Structures are given as structure tokens and as C-alpha cells.
Amino acid sequence: MKRIGFYIALPFIYFISYLPFSILYLISDFLYLVVYYGIGYRKKVVRQNLQRSFPKKSAVELLKIEKDFYCYIVDFFLEMFKSVTISQNELKKHFSIENEEILDELLSKKRNIIVTAGHYGNHELANLALSFLIKYKVKGVYRPLTNEYFENFFLNFRQKFGTMMITMANASKEIAKTEDFNYAFFLVNDQSPPPERSYWTTFLNQETGFFTGHERFAKQYNMPVIYMCINRIARGKYKIKVELITETPNLLSDGEIIELHARKLERDIKANPSIWFWSHKRWKYTKVNDEIVPVSYKK
Numbered sequence: 001m002k003r004i005g006f007y008i009a010l011p012f013i014y015f016i017s018y019l020p021f022s023i024l025y026l027i028s029d030f031l032y033l034v035v036y037y038g039i040g041y042r043k044k045v046v047r048q049n050l051q052r053s054f055p056k057k058s059a060v061e062l063l064k065i066e067k068d069f070y071c072y073i074v075d076f077f078l079e080m081f082k083s084v085t086i087s088q089n090e091l092k093k094h095f096s097i098e099n100e101e102i103l104d105e106l107l108s109k110k111r112n113i114i115v116t117a118g119h120y121g122n123h124e125l126a127n128l129a130l131s132f133l134i135k136y137k138v139k140g141v142y143r144p145l146t147n148e149y150f151e152n153f154f155l156n157f158r159q160k161f162g163t164m165m166i167t168m169a170n171a172s173k174e175i176a177k178t179e180d181f182n183y184a185f186f187l188v189n190d191q192s193p194p195p196e197r198s199y200w201t202t203f204l205n206q207e208t209g210f211f212t213g214h215e216r217f218a219k220q221y222n223m224p225v226i227y228m229c230i231n232r233i234a235r236g237k238y239k240i241k242v243e244l245i246t247e248t249p250n251l252l253s254d255g256e257i258i259e260l261h262a263r264k265l266e267r268d269i270k271a272n273p274s275i276w277f278w279s280h281k282r283w284k285y286t287k288v289n290d291e292i293v294p295v296s297y298k299k
Contacts, residue, residue, distance in 0.1 A: 002147045002148065002150075005147070006149035006150055009150075013081045013084060017081050017082050017085040021082070024078050025075065025078075025235060025236070027078065028074045028078050031078075032070055032071050032074045035070060035073075036070040041279065042279040044297070045279055047066065048297060050062050050066060050278060052204075053205055053273075054204075054273075055205060069274045069278050071274075073277075075235065076122055076124075079122055079124070079125055079236065080122070080124040080125070083125055083128055083157065084157045088132055088161060091128060091129050092133075094125065094129075094237055094238060095125070095237075096239045097134070098239055098242065099241060099243065100133075100242060102226070102242050103134055103184075103242060107135055107182060111224055111247075112181065112183050113184050113223055113224045113226055114184075114218050114224070114225045114226070115184050115185065115186045115225075116188075116189050116214045116225060116227055116261045117186065117227065117229070118188060118190035118276065119276065119280065120229065120230060120231075120275060120277075121230030121231055121232050121238055122232070123188065123230055125238065126228075126238065128160070128161050129238075130163070130186075130240070136183060136184035137182060137184070138163040138186060139165075139174060139184065139185050140158075140164070140186040142158075142165050142167065142168070143168055144167050171187075171217075172217075175217050175221065185223070187213060189210055189213075189214060189261060190210075190277075191280070191282070192209070192280070193209050193210065195284075195292045197212065199212050199215075199259075200287055201258070201262050203262050203265075203266055204266060204269065206286055207286045207288075208282075208283065208286070210261070214261070215249070215254075215255070215258050218246075219249045222250060223249065224246065224247040224249070225261075226242060226244060226245065227242075227260070227264045228241065228243075229241040229243070229268045232275050283295045
């Protein structure tokens with residue numbers, strides 16, 4: 001069945017991929033109506049996440065964010081399909097970068113770096129663009145798909161401009177290659193981690209667990225930590241903002257790097273909430289009176 005599903009989807013993916021962006025967004029406008037009003041994809045999850053994250057916002061404000069999110073998420077997937085055949089020259093038109101000099105200075109010091117980010121903005125397009133937007137070699141950590149046909153397909157196009165994709169299971173082994181200089185190790189840190197091994201903090205009005213890997217790696221290998229925001233400044237146009245979290249990770253207390261990441265990501269989400277992945281079941285667990293408790297998502 002996995003093979004059949006892949007070969008049914010493949011012609012649609014390539015059809016979308018060869019369309020100009022102007023036609024792509026016309027299709028997206030139509031599909032938004034289908035996804036939002038017809039299918040209602042994870043609408044209850046989105047609403048629960050928004051209500052708990054922004055308890056002071058009115059119903060009208062929350063509904064606007066919700067609809068804007070669904071418009072964006074359809075754009076996101078069509079842009080991802082477009083990236084299957086997109087050229088470097090075409091992709092360059094859709095990205096700019098701010099504060100690149102921070103990276104250039106660290107590169108001049110021959111420092112490998114850890115980059116932390118969230119599922120904010122089109123990280124799939126950014127993954128491709130960063131391989132030629134910055135001078136560092138890019139190594140991105142990802143979670144493999146369960147369908148091996150889609151896994152091989154997406155892995156090939158994600159690496160086509162030079163990015164090296166690394167599974168979460170191989171992350172420790174890959175980052176330990178100290179002989180490999182001048183690379184940026186990318187870790188997205190806004191998924192739901194194992195609760196008992198998480199760093200806990202208040203994030204978007206809720207007690208939230210975060211993965212600790214990027215801080216552990218930074219301290220173990222003395223790697224500077226960078227935060228990147230992939231902000232959408234217009235439809236199909238993104239600006240990557242670079243911020244230094246620390247150049248000296250071992251001078252910070254335990255949890256401080258994760259806390260700084262959380263605060264920056266929270267700031268960006270509040271500034272433009274529609275381009276974060278509200279459909280993720282981000283809060284499968286929370287803390288009440290210092291005890292970890294499961295969160296029920298409405299069925």
C-alpha cells in the first residue's frame with residue numbers, strides 16, 4: 001500500500017512542482033477552502049492550541065489566526081512540492097538573510113556551530129536555500145518518514161543543493177566528527193519530546209517540555225549556538241534572521257541556552273502567529289504542581 005500511495009501521489013507532486021508560483025497560489029486559494037471548510041484537517045487541535053496559547057485574545061482574533069494558519073499551511077505544502085524541481089536561481093528570489101556577518105565571524109574563527117530554530121516559516125524551502133545562502137556546510141537533523149518510498153524521495157530533493165540530512169538516531173555520531181570543520185548543525189526544537197527527559201519552562205502560556213540535545217551538544221563540543229527565524233515577509237518571500245545565543249556555551253548555566261531559544265521562538269510566534277505549526281500536537285504533556293501530566297486533545 002505504501003508503494004501504491006507513493007506512485008499515486010508522485011504525478012501530482014511533479015505537476016505542482018512545474019507550475020509557476022502565480023498559478024501555485026491560485027490552486028492554494030482553492031485548496032484552502034477544501035482543507036478548512038471541507039476536510040477540517042486537525043481543526044480541533046489547532047483551536048485548542050490557540051486557545052491555550054492566547055487566552056486573552058478574543059474569539060474573533062483567534063478565528064483570524066486560525067484561518068490565516070490554514071491559508072499558510074496549504075501554501076507551505078505546495079511550496080514544498082515546488083521545491084522538488086526548483087533551481088537555485090529561482091529559490092534565491094524568495095529568500096534574503098539578515099545578520100549574516102555573525103556567521104561569517106564565527107566561520108573566520110573556524111568554529112562549527114549549532115543552529116536552533118522552530119517549525120516557523122517554510123523550513124523546507126529554507127533547508128534548501130541555506131546550503132547556498134550561507135558559507136557554512138549545512139547538516140540538518142530530521143525524523144525519517146515511515147513510508148520508505150516517500151522517505152527516499154524527499155531525502156533526495158532535500159539534499160540536492162548540498163545540505164546533508166542526518167537522522168535523529170545518527171545525530172550524536174555525526175556531530176562527534178570533530179575532524180569535519182566549518183559546518184552548521186541544524187536542530188529544530190519545538191516538537192513534543194519525551195517528558196521525563198525534557199527541559200521544562202513556560203512557553204505560550206503553558207508548561208512546555210523542550211529537547212535538550214542542542215544544549216548538550218553545544219557544551220560537550222564547545223560550539224556556539226545560533227537562533228534562526230524564518231519569517232514570511234510576503235507570500236512566497238522569506239527573510240532568515242540570524243541571532244547569536246552564545247559563543248561560550250560552557251559559561252552558561254544548565255538550561256539557559258534552551259530558555260533563550262524558547263524566549264526567541266515565543267517572541268516570533270507572537271509577532272506573526274499564523275506561520276507556526278499549530279496543527280502539531282505540541283502539548284501532549286504539561287506540568288501541574290511539578291508533576292508531568294498528559295494533555296487530552298479533543299477528538
